[in-house]
Amino acid sequence: MDTKDKNPELSSPGVMFPDTSITPLEVDELMRPANGVMTEISPAEPGVEPDIEKVGPRKKSPTPLQESLRRLRRDKRAMASVCVIGFFILLAIVGPFIYQHIGGTYQSPINGPIGPSVYHSPFHQELTNQDLSFSSMYWLGTDDLGRDLLARLMQGILISLTVALLVEIVDVGLGVLVGVLAGFYGGWIDQVLARVTDIIFAFPGLLFAIMLTGIFGTEADVVFSNVPLIGANGDARLILVSLALAITVWPLMARFVRGQTLQLKEQQFVEAARTSGSSNRKIILRHIIPNLFSIVIVASTLNISNTIIGEAGLSLLGLGVQTPGSSIGLMIAQGENNITGYPWEVLLPTIVLTIIVLSFSFLGDGLNDAFNPRSKD
Amino acid sequence: MVQFLIKRFIGLIFVVVGVTFITFILGYFAPGDPIRDLLGTHYNLQTYLALKHAYGLDLPWYTQYLNFLGNLFRFQFGYSFQYQNRPVASILAQGVPVSAELAFWALVIQVGVGVPIGILSALRANTWLDTANMGVMLVFYAMPVFVLAVFVQVFIVWIDQHTGASWPVSQWGNPWQYTPSDISFKLAPILVFAAGGAAFFARITRASMLDVLRQDYVRTARAKGLNERAVIYRHALRNGLIPLLTVVGLSLGTLVTGAFFIENVFNIPGIGYETIISIGNRDYPVIQATVVLLAVGVVIGNLLADIFYSLADPRIKIQ
Numbered sequence: 001m002d003t004k005d006k007n008p009e010l011s012s013p014g015v016m017f018p019d020t021s022i023t024p025l026e027v028d029e030l031m032r033p034a035n036g037v038m039t040e041i042s043p044a045e046p047g048v049e050p051d052i053e054k055v056g057p058r059k060k061s062p063t064p065l066q067e068s069l070r071r072l073r074r075d076k077r078a079m080a081s082v083c084v085i086g087f088f089i090l091l092a093i094v095g096p097f098i099y100q101h102i103g104g105t106y107q108s109p110i111n112g113p114i115g116p117s118v119y120h121s122p123f124h125q126e127l128t129n130q131d132l133s134f135s136s137m138y139w140l141g142t143d144d145l146g147r148d149l150l151a152r153l154m155q156g157i158l159i160s161l162t163v164a165l166l167v168e169i170v171d172v173g174l175g176v177l178v179g180v181l182a183g184f185y186g187g188w189i190d191q192v193l194a195r196v197t198d199i200i201f202a203f204p205g206l207l208f209a210i211m212l213t214g215i216f217g218t219e220a221d222v223v224f225s226n227v228p229l230i231g232a233n234g235d236a237r238l239i240l241v242s243l244a245l246a247i248t249v250w251p252l253m254a255r256f257v258r259g260q261t262l263q264l265k266e267q268q269f270v271e272a273a274r275t276s277g278s279s280n281r282k283i284i285l286r287h288i289i290p291n292l293f294s295i296v297i298v299a300s301t302l303n304i305s306n307t308i309i310g311e312a313g314l315s316l317l318g319l320g321v322q323t324p325g326s327s328i329g330l331m332i333a334q335g336e337n338n339i340t341g342y343p344w345e346v347l348l349p350t351i352v353l354t355i356i357v358l359s360f361s362f363l364g365d366g367l368n369d370a371f372n373p374r375s376k377d
Numbered sequence: 378m379v380q381f382l383i384k385r386f387i388g389l390i391f392v393v394v395g396v397t398f399i400t401f402i403l404g405y406f407a408p409g410d411p412i413r414d415l416l417g418t419h420y421n422l423q424t425y426l427a428l429k430h431a432y433g434l435d436l437p438w439y440t441q442y443l444n445f446l447g448n449l450f451r452f453q454f455g456y457s458f459q460y461q462n463r464p465v466a467s468i469l470a471q472g473v474p475v476s477a478e479l480a481f482w483a484l485v486i487q488v489g490v491g492v493p494i495g496i497l498s499a500l501r502a503n504t505w506l507d508t509a510n511m512g513v514m515l516v517f518y519a520m521p522v523f524v525l526a527v528f529v530q531v532f533i534v535w536i537d538q539h540t541g542a543s544w545p546v547s548q549w550g551n552p553w554q555y556t557p558s559d560i561s562f563k564l565a566p567i568l569v570f571a572a573g574g575a576a577f578f579a580r581i582t583r584a585s586m587l588d589v590l591r592q593d594y595v596r597t598a599r600a601k602g603l604n605e606r607a608v609i610y611r612h613a614l615r616n617g618l619i620p621l622l623t624v625v626g627l628s629l630g631t632l633v634t635g636a637f638f639i640e641n642v643f644n645i646p647g648i649g650y651e652t653i654i655s656i657g658n659r660d661y662p663v664i665q666a667t668v669v670l671l672a673v674g675v676v677i678g679n680l681l682a683d684i685f686y687s688l689a690d691p692r693i694k695i696q
Contacts, residue, residue: 195391198388198391198395199395199396202395202676203396203399203675204630204631204675205630206634206637207633207671210637210652210656210668211400211403211664212403214656215407216408219409305519309521312523313521313637316523317637317641318653318657319656332523335527336527336642339530339534339546340534346527346530347527350524350527350528353521353524354520354524357521357524358519361519
């Protein structure tokens, strides 16, 4: 088997930057010396620290994964991020159920007596209660249509996380599949990948997403409106948004995976597997893919913050979630109209978005340091 | 060198064809019938067919694509669906100067502020100054551009309300003119737009400078008794800044997409703003033209950056 890298364009991300769609964070990854940190892991290495020897020979040396998790646990910034992310996930999933059971019956001048399950719904407009400040009834106030801001915020966070999940599923699925095939077999798959990445990287990612959602947005509202859970309340377009964002990011993942696969397939354990008669399929499934874990988890975590920014940005431009649905971007866009009178309405979603995005960035950085300790200076 | 240029040029053509084809095919499969929408209640078959022919929409797709390409090369982007008889080029002509001005000043400030901060941080590496610098830069560049825009807008509104000033938070003023009133419009968007990129430049500059300062030739320069200024300015800086060339090319992409958000948050009538309006109107020719222009611009910018990079750094092997 020819193990030489046939595709020089893909192999040197450290020197040239054909990639225009990646964000500063990712570029920073690429900027580090020696052909990118991501490709420099050798998972077969046990990573034994000298002081472990002192403990005694009986103690089993930790696996590389345990070592990495131990390093991650020591990273205060990353652990704080994990807590923040966990809090927001809980808030988005469990929060609404609790919130809709807190509070007494409200005698609405328009809608008659309504319980918290109505006025704490993110979509309910209580038009006599516009732009209210914090109160025991509306914990974070209301917007210009009398909707509960906390309820809308929780719904918006849920949307952000859902899109991030959808995009990462496609990103990891396609990226690993194509990257492994291109790295392992080379040949035409590799060539096609090189060309596709060239084109997609030439397109500034969000520009492509803006065009795709802009042209097919209204159509998607209709087509996806019957999808359960996500089809209702103007959220149908999210599927298109996720698709658009996923299309722009998977080539980067494929490129990382390809580089890693190229290195892995020259490792001795792959050689050994081949000598003992394993088929290519088995080598890929048993030996290559499990060893891609760290690179995939780091790249996808770092990518999540871009995805969340992308979804919020598209919704901000009116291309994502439609009213009456809620999304952080949509809340920012609606708060913008009210900025002179009630700046809180735009500040709240903006601050929350910042916290979420920073948390995912910090967690991604922490994971990178934990899984690729040598990348640190 | 010639070989390198030819190779890059072929790659460029391939990418441009790919980008234009994607743009075209998305518009081609776009749902709805813009001509039908345009006619509205005045619909009759004869006008419909005549208009369809006038816009070239009755031809097979490959002919349409070739026409699309041919027109692109002549900078003719066809006619807007929304405003009849108004060429797309004239719509672009309004937006381009504004967007170009925004991007130009943003880039100037990004380089002008980011690079010195990066150098300073590298020279004072691991001191409190460096830590503070890099902390601020990290936050700036991890934050999406529209988030910063919102914070600045809220701040301006607050100033207006508490001092009685009338600092505007939207609109742009006259392109490329700098009276005090124009500047009051332009200052906030440009600074916000520049912040993320400046942070990016600062980080890259710092990393690159630290790398260079560790090189043997810097040690040699110090060892032969040169004073620190000469070492830094004559030996380290010149080499340390070379990688920035590619970064300038890279930041074109973020300048383009960032402009969409800045222009829409601040209501600046640039091409990003026009494009979003066109999307609302299903005005596909305008969308296609802006997207192709921006994408091709980014591709060419990257190519130029690569070429300058290889010219500036003889260590880069030209294949």
